[in-house]
Amino acid sequence: xxxxxxxxxxxxxxxxxxxxxxxxxxxxxxxxxxxxxxxxxxxxxxxxxxxxxxxxxxxxxxxxxxxxxxxx
Amino acid sequence: xxxxxxxxxxxxxxxxxxxxxxxxxxxxxxxxxxxxxxxxxxxxxxxxxxxxxxxxxxxxxxxxxxxxxxxxxxxxxxxxxxxxxxxxxxxxxxxxxxxxxxxxxxxxxxxxxxxxxxxxxxxxxxxxxxxxxxxxxxxxxxxxxxxxxxxxxxxxxxxxxxxxxxxxxxxxxxxxxxxxxxxxxxxxxxxxxxxxxxxxxxx
Numbered sequence: 517x518x519x520x521x522x523x524x525x526x527x528x529x530x531x532x533x534x535x536x537x538x539x540x541x542x543x544x545x546x547x548x549x550x551x552x553x554x555x556x557x558x559x560x561x562x563x564x565x566x567x568x569x570x571x572x573x574x575x576x577x578x579x580x581x582x583x584x585x586x587x588x
Numbered sequence: 589x590x591x592x593x594x595x596x597x598x599x600x601x602x603x604x605x606x607x608x609x610x611x612x613x614x615x616x617x618x619x620x621x622x623x624x625x626x627x628x629x630x631x632x633x634x635x636x637x638x639x640x641x642x643x644x645x646x647x648x649x650x651x652x653x654x655x656x657x658x659x660x661x662x663x664x665x666x667x668x669x670x671x672x673x674x675x676x677x678x679x680x681x682x683x684x685x686x687x688x689x690x691x692x693x694x695x696x697x698x699x700x701x702x703x704x705x706x707x708x709x710x711x712x713x714x715x716x717x718x719x720x721x722x723x724x725x726x727x728x729x730x731x732x733x734x735x736x737x738x739x740x741x742x743x744x745x746x747x748x749x750x751x752x753x754x755x756x757x758x759x760x761x762x763x764x765x766x767x768x769x770x771x772x773x774x775x776x777x778x779x780x781x782x783x784x785x786x787x788x789x790x791x
Contacts, residue, residue: 522688523730524623525732527623528621528778528781529623529625529778530778531775534774534778537592548772548776551754551776552751552776
């Protein structure tokens with residue numbers, strides 16, 4: 517009963533076809549489409565590039581000092 | 589006007605609770621991207637619920653039953669999923685196996701102990717994660733044409749998941765388990781499908 521795979525004969529429906537089946541208006545489908553197509557808002561750091569370099573330089577200096585002192 | 593094409597459908601029998609949200613979304617994205625329409629009891633009012641469930645099973649080509657959450661809830665066992673499985677099994681019997689029944693579980697061999705009457709059905713073990721659900725769906729379903737892969741489905745799952753706050757906000761709800769959110773998620777999965785198909789065809 518559950519061993520053999522079930523063969524799907526229809527191709528993947530379009531969002532509009534599925535919207536019609538679900539009783540959604542074309543506007544509603546378009547709205548979902550625009551949500552999915554909107555660029556995602558990525559969280560970006562407030563630190564500028566120069567601040568990043570300053571922090572990296574400071575870390576490198578302290579690492580070098582640590583190595584020179586033989587401490588771990 | 590052209591007659592709308594028939595889309596094969598599946599009766600999806602899964603728990604509707606917050607802890608199951610990720611798997612719920614995985615089922616919607618996976619099943620939809622394999623080309624099927626999902627029939628679920630979401631949004632069915634309690635009055636006449638059993639009749640509605642029977643009607644949904646009768647209208648579906650096959651059914652998927654997730655038995656991973658049948659444990660006690662506030663001291664009471666959850667029997668809804670096994671009841672619906674029983675209805676689908678009878679439907680399968682009455683249609684000489686035309687209505688197919690598939691079972692999903694999170695733990696291997698548990699179904700054999702909890703529901704030994706269905707030992708002839710090998711459950712798909714999803715281990716409680718979306719990838720497991722999608723792997724199981726690919727095991728039980730075969731697309732005749734364009735084939736959607738598990739990594740593609742997972743990428744779409746993540747893309748839809750990222751937009752959940754907006755879908756919930758539009759539905760005026762904190763829950764995913766609303767008929768309105770369910771419809772939006774189904775369409776959203778197909779928007780992602782179209783992107784995959786276009787990408788594959790190099791459009």
